[in-house]
Each structure stands twice: as C-alpha cells, then as structure tokens.
Amino acid sequence: MARFRKKILLLLAGGTWLLDKNQRLLSIQEAGDIPAWLNSLPELSIMADLEPVFISSEEDVLNAAIWEKMAKVILVKQAEVDGFIIVSRHEQLTYTASALTFLLANFSKNIILTSSYLSGLEWQQDREYLVKVKTKHSGLGLKANLINAIQALDYKLPQPAIMFGTRLLAALRANFEPNSDLNLFSSLDNNYWGRVDFGVNVKTNLPSYKINLPNYNKLQAEILILNNVSGLPWLFSKEEVKRYKVIIIKGEIGSILEPSKLKQIKDWTRPIVLYNFINYHHQANVFFINNCTWSTALIKTMWLAANVKSNLEFGRLLNKNLIGEYLLY
C-alpha cells in the first residue's frame, strides 16, 4: 500500500545558494540549473514530492510583476499540490511574503517562504563574507530551512509564513534583521507561529482572517517611495511626482512632517500614505498608517492603489485591519 506523500510546489526566485557535498557553491540562475541543485538535496525528495518552478535568478530583483506571476502560478497549481514553498532573496523576503499574503488573501493552502544565508550576487564582492557564513552556520543554511519548511507544512497555517533559522513567523509581522546571527527575521510583536527546538513546534489554532473583497490580484508598480529625513528638503517638482500613481513616505516612528513638506504635498493629487508619522494633518488624499511592518505598509499601499479607484475607498481599506496586518493594542 503506497503511503501518502506530500506534493509541494517549490518556487525558486533567488536565495538558492547552497553548498553541495563537495563544498561547491550551487545556485539557480536558470531552469536548467534545477536538477543539479535538487540532486544536492536528496533529503527533500525523501520527505516529499517536489515540483520545482523557476521564477527568477539570483541576479533579478523581485518586483510587482514577479510577485503577481508567483501568485498566478500558485492559483493555477493549487488543486494539484498540498502546499507551497518559495525560495527567494532574503533581503526581499518580507516584501515577497507580504505581496503573496495580500494577492492570495483567503487562500486555503499553506505557503512558506525561506532563503539561504547567501542571497543575490552582491556578496561576491566580499568573499570573506562567504567564509564567515560557512563557518558560523556549517553551511549556508538553506537545506535546514527547506527541511523545516517541509515539516511546517504539516500544520495548518492561516497565511503565508516565513521559515528561517529557528523561527516560523507570520509574513505580515516579519522584519528583516541582516545583522542577526542565526535568525535573519524577527516578529514585530515578538510572537512567533512556531520554532525549531526539538523538531518543528507550531502553535495550533492560529487566528485567521477572511476578507470580503473582490479578487484583488494586482500590485501598483508606479509608486514613489520617499524615505523622509527631517531637515533635508525634497528637491523634486510637482510634475515629477505626477508620474507615479501613489506615494508612500516613510518617517521615523512618531515623527511629523515639516511645514515646508506639508505645503509641498498639498499640491499632490495622488494618494499619499504616511508611514510612522503622527496623524495630525488633514488632507483628503493623505492617509496615515502605523503599527505594522514597513514591508506590509508598502505592499498594502501598492495592492490597494492597483485595485481601488476612489481615494475614499483607498483610505477606508488602508485603515481597516483586513487580514491582521496591524498590531492592535
């Protein structure tokens, strides 16, 4: 009698660096690299049936189009597989995870994202970094992360999650901590869905959210992102801003915009989202959000800007805690 084996769709979008048994570096730059890469991870095929799909290489920086493509692939394949694992560049993992959470709201199957300690191609400028990572983690960590991700798929997860190091955390609560030793991701509220201590230990009865919205499957790529530094002026014109469909301004927690900048944004007609600012300014197209991660704020802005036409509806949905993206105090 054949035993039931999980069928998993493995999407590969960077962050795929690993060391094979001869200590050679392997990664996936094109679909043809996948068989050799999978052969260096024989443990995975013992645990589950994997169907790999090439999405992007280590060189590619993930963007709205790639995230939409991932969501589309997941939707097409959902009936054929039991769960999904996405390997993606670690510096963009929180954005990828947040994007999939919003694009696939109400999705019923488990999606787990993970990565290697090495990501992209930039690290090649500093080969000592590779030696440091190898020594600290006895490898590049991807094998352990993938194994734990496959094991975590046995549990019911309400939304996409990130598995990295010893932590399993909600995608919408994840912050990237590049200077950390073992765990490159921390949770905004210090609560985790699971951890790897003696095997994978996942909390049961995790809260889930169902949203009653039409199928919002787009992300707005034409977004202006401003990292505001108090005292430094914005030296661009109203016409340059008009090229973008939505603007998001990131500030320090609890900061306020200077009067000169408030005057500038008065002339902007696009929706403007102020992240981390104190809500004191009233303008019909200006919206304030706090109590969430930056990646969540950015992706939610992009998601609503692509799918919602009126500023009123944009603001209403932006401020609503649709799928647990905001911390409630």
Add this chain to the structure above:
Amino acid sequence: MSEIFTLQNLTLLIASLVNLLMSVLVLNRGLKNKINLYFSLLTFLAFMWALTQLLSFIFINNLIWLSFWDRSTYLFATAILVCLLYFIVHFPYKSKNLSIFEKILVWVPAVSFVAVIYTGFFISDFSILDKQQYRSHFYGHALILYMVYFIAISIISLYRLLKKYRIADSIFRPQIKWLGISFTMCLVFGFYIDLWLSYFDNYYFIWMGPLPTLLMNIVVFYFITSAKDKING
C-alpha cells in the same frame, strides 16, 4: 521484599521518573511531529526499563516476581533499541527508511528474543547473591546472542546519525552532535554495565545502566527550553 530505600533503588527510581516526565512533556507537544512520537515512546520505554529493574531488586526474595521483572528488563531494553533506531530515522528530519535487510536484522532477532524472554530458553535460573544483588543464569549462548544484537543495532543507529551529522548544516548540526554524544554514552554504558560485566559474572552494577538516560533527557530538555521565542501566534 528487600530493603527499599537503598542507593541503587533510589537511583533507579529517579532515572525512571525523569524518563516518565520527559515522555509526558514531549507527548504534550503533539504527535503530528514523528520526532515527538518516537522520543516520547523511547523515554517511556526507558522508564519501564528502569522501573522493571527497580522492581526486580525490590522483589529479590520472591523468585516468581524476580524472574518476571528481570526478564521484563530485557523486553524493554530490546524495545528501546528498536525505538531508538526509528527515532534516529526521523530526527531531525526523515531520512531513508530502513532497507529490507535492516528491517530483517532489527525485527527478526527482536521478535525472537521477545518470544523466548519469559521462557527457560533465555534465562534459565536465578541465584541470590546477597540482600541486594542477584545473578541471572542465561541459557546456552543467549547472552552472547543478545550482546551481538545490541551491538549490531547500536552500530546501525549511530552510523545513520553520523551520516546525517556529516551533511547537516545550520541548527541541525549541534542538535545531532549533542544527541549523538548522549545516545553513544547510553549505549556504551548500558552495554558495559548490564551486558559485558554480566558476561563476566559481575552483577553488582547493573542498577547503574539507566543512569546515562539522564544525560539524554537533559540534552532534549535543553533544546526545548533554551529557545527564547514565544510561540503565541
């Protein structure tokens, strides 16, 4: 019944209770993860092994009960060996299943031993040495056969663990290392104290056999409790 509150009895009692507590603790984490299932079973069997040894000393003056409890220690020791191997197959992730040859090597002798453990074809007689010690007289080469089986299963188990250690990365490496050390100590110490010395008619230390299981439990307890992240969802 013999004197109850002796050093050897208290040691066996502590060892059995620690294993029982760990079994319950790990069982409480849920059986969805096979690691929890097999480790909980392993520590439960270790609890039974220590408990039956304790009872054999307590009932040392009653030949019927002594015979029953002493034979039962070998039953549970055999079960521990088998369970340990299956635990290692699943820890920290599932590796290749046992081959047909390995399954035959594991199960055929185990079932054979279990079939004869309560008969004269395993232990034929008992002698009381003093108030606290007794000697088991093994039938023919039964003890040697049991020792060979013990060594074979131990080697298969530790070899599998070593293979996993060689290719492990990140968090798996230290976990496999420390569990490997504790399992090795349990197996070597248990073999030497309970089997090797018995072969040379030295039964004075068999009560120490379950002691290294404390190390194994300390290691696992450390894994579980040292993680600082709260999992509250």
